[in-house]
Structure formats: structure tokens, C-alpha cells
Amino acid sequence: MARLSLNTATTKHLTLPQAAAAAADAGLSSIGVWRDRVQEVGADVAAKVVADHGLRVSSLCRGGFLTTADDDAARVALDDNRLAIREAATLGTHELVLVVGGLPAASGPGGPALPYPAGTPAADGPDDPARDVVATRRRVADRIAELAPYAAAHGVRLVLEPLHPVFAADRAVISTLGQALDLAAPFDPDVVGVVVDTYHVWWDPDLQRQIARAGAEGRLAGYQVCDWVLPLAADPLLSRGHVGDGYVDFATITRWVRDAGYTGDVEVEIFHEEVWAAPPERTLGTMAERHVRYVLPHL
């Protein structure tokens, strides 16, 4: 269990102290923490809670949502990301996961709502800010550049997470690992990295090559696992299943991650109503069992 980590999203209803206790009881050595559970107790106390349970923090989830086209909203978002960087430093984790945000109309303040009412032809052109995914990605690049020195000064890495394209409109205009690596390329690998989350990238025909590239560039900052189950939940965000319950080829992807030189933690991050409703000890038990069966032999 040395490399298995509980991401607190998997035990959504537990406070940080409860989640840390559950992870320690299950014999894990690390925990990936979401900011809501950290902020409930404060970052200093959170750091102490985790250490008192003999755990490390594998990552802090999450910063990001940097796509707004509105200057005031952008300042607020950048400030919040600076706070997340400080929280990561306090927690003693090097890895701050960023979900960059979707098209501004769908994911953030400061954008127009779609669909437009009839009779607003001015916004139908190629420069319509509500739909311009190319310009939105450029803003992400600019804002990563703005945050990078601050992250470096705090010893924290900005970890870009490509999200499944089903979330491209409302959560992340970064959809592939290759795209995340292109965005990261101008920066020191110790300051901007990427994370592989199986739910988001399992389908990518270029995945093997991009995982190898991430390893070669020294940017492979995390490996998060959960499964693609069918039928999808009505909200695809909540459709992530336990490893082994769906269609992801963990054997193959885990080998690609291993062959890329990854030696870090394997975080289990599941958003699923049934998993959240289960007793935490059962969730942790299933996590450990599936890890041994599907992931560990190939790690």
C-alpha cells in the first residue's frame, strides 16, 4: 500500500481528520486533499492532522478556473490560485493540481450566457468570446505564466490536468495530455507539470506516446485512477467508478506510466453517489483490493 493514496473526493462526506484516519487505518501512506476540506480546518491544522496520522500529502486539489474573459474576475481567480499555492506549501506537497476552466460562458463569471437571445448577430462571428476555445486556451497560457514564478518561489508545482472532452465546454479547455505538455513546455518541469487521470485520458489514441513524453520531460507529477463505467451517470462528473468496474485498461496504462519512470503515488479519486454513500471502510477496502488486483502488478 506504500504508493496508494486516498483522494478526499472519494470519501466526500468525511472531514479531513476523518479521511486521514480512514487512510491511516487502511495502511496507506499518503492522502490527496481537496481545498474545501483543508479550508474547513485551516491549512496549518490540516498539515498537522495529516502528519499526526503518519501520512504525506500526495497532492492538493485544486486550483485553476483561469479562463474568464473579464479582468476583475481574472484577478480574483489568480488571487485564489496564489492562495492555493500557499496552502500546498503549508501542507508540504509539491503538487497543486489545476483544472483550468472551460469556455467562460459555461464555467466562470464574467461571460455571457448561451444560447443568445434572438437578434444578437454581433456575437455570431469567429471572435465570439463565449465560443472561442482558441482564445480561451491562450488566456490559460498567459495566466499559467503569471502564476509560475509565485509557485516556484513557494516550491510548488502547477500540475495541469487534462479533462475528458465531455468537460471541454464547462470545466477544462485542456483535453489531452499532449496539449497539457505543450502548455507546460515553456516552464521548468519542476514548476509546471501534468497529471494522468485515467478517467480523463484512457480513450486518447496518443496516450502512450504522451505519457512517455511527460516522463522524459520530468513533468509526470501524478497518477490518478478511477474507471469509466457505463451507462454514464446523468452528470458525467459523477460517473467515475472503482478501478475494475468499467472499461479502462489499467494494466496497459499503468505500464506506460511505470515505463515513463513514474515512482510517485497512485491516487484514487472517485466522484460517484454510490461510492460516497458507502461506509468509508468499505470504500477503502475496495480501493486496496482493486489496487492489488489491477494496478500494483503493473506498477
Added chain:
Amino acid sequence: MARLSLNTATTKHLTLPQAAAAAADAGLSSIGVWRDRVQEVGADVAAKVVADHGLRVSSLCRGGFLTTADDDAARVALDDNRLAIREAATLGTHELVLVVGGLPAASGPGGPALPYPAGTPAADGPDDPARDVVATRRRVADRIAELAPYAAAHGVRLVLEPLHPVFAADRAVISTLGQALDLAAPFDPDVVGVVVDTYHVWWDPDLQRQIARAGAEGRLAGYQVCDWVLPLAADPLLSRGHVGDGYVDFATITRWVRDAGYTGDVEVEIFHEEVWAAPPERTLGTMAERHVRYVLPHL
């Protein structure tokens, strides 16, 4: 309206004669037809119905579902695709759209069901056929090779359709235009092509380059439009909206398609319960209005 085409999926509840009449009444010059509506009347009668309304067939939808790992099921699938090729030839369309199929466990006969019951560790390895997307894609390539000479002999092009990655497990292991072009590369561009469907590919960071490549290679066989609306329908297959109702940047993508040299039809293919429930003349009216507003100025 010279290049606007009604795909019969948009008017799901109309027979082919009804759909052809609706398209002609709306002033369109072509119609994209699904095989179920063709087979109801037979391909010969279907061809006559379309011609009698002064229409062309822009494409036949769809062949494919070629991913099974079972030899008998594969023979059945290949035979059905040969029938589709003959139907396309009878209808006088050059373009037979193929949705290639998903992982065999999720999309076709002959595969095991997932998740596995406890205690079947033999299937957990990297060669698990139910999850091996790499091997599944290889089978698609092999079966395209098997069908290509038959298609060529009938003057029909096999048009590979990349589907949104939300359908990678259950409908199509081809998820990007680049991947479709790689699969098409060994074949004559007049025998294996690709189609751009905005719903499926709008999110792709490599889209501009791959559309240009498709044009340069002479493989751009179709342009299908509909919008990405939020929130998604419970079944993402039925979440396609009218052009302009969602987040797709039609101005930009249409320009890329135009710049790639595409001079063919623009098919509106919408799967959506509300659109299906609407009176056909309203659906056709909305199609035409949105075409003029969002697509035509950039075509």
C-alpha cells in the same frame, strides 16, 4: 440553401418519403439518409423517392460496428457493411459514413460483459480483450482493409467518423480526426475518407491542422453540424442541439472546413428528443435560419 442537407436522423419520426418531401419543401437540394428509413422502402424505391423530390443523397448513414473480437460476429458485421455499400451505390451517393464501434464488451456481440464477477483474475492483464482499445483499433484497420476493395468496386467511399470520446467505450474507438486520417492513410482518398461532425470534434486542440490535412489529402467527405448544448442530456447521444444553441464555434470551424477546400454539403444531424417532438416544418425552418446565421457566411 444549395449546400444545406437534412440528415434523416434530425426528423427521426418521418419516413423517407416524408423527410424527402420536407427537405424539398424547405428548398434544400440534398438529404442524408439513415439505413433504417432506406430499408423500410428498399434502396431502389428510396433512390426513386429522393430523385422524384429533386434531391441528391449527400451521404448514407451508417455502416461500421466492426470491432467485435468474435469471428462469426465479424463475418455478420462485414456482410452488413457490404450491404450498406450496395445500398449507397443504389442511392447514388459516394459517401458511406462508418461509426466503427466501441470496445467489444460495450458495443457489440461476442464480447464479455463488464464488470467481471469477482474471481476472474485471468482477464485482468494487459491482454484483456474487453478493455484492450489498442487491439480493438487494430481490428478496425484490418476490417477497413477487407471492405475497401468492395467499396471501390461499387464507387463508394468508406467515410470514417471520429466520435466524441464520450462514446469511445460503446460506439467508436476512433475519437479524433487525426486518428481517422491515420487509419485512412493506406487507402486511396477516393475509397476511404473522413467526415467532420462538429459535435464530435469541436473540442480537439488539433482540429484546425487535421481539417487542413483532410483537405490536402482529398479525404474530406462530409461536414455535419449540430451544437454541443449544456447541460448534457442523460444520454449524451441525444444531447445534440440546433446550430447556435450551444458552445460550438461554427464560424471558426466552418472557415477551417472552407479553407480545406471543402465544397460539399452541410448536413444537419441532430439527435434530441425535443427536436424530434417538434413539427418537421419548424425543425426545417430553424435549420435554415441557423444555417444562414452561423454557417453560410463562413462557408
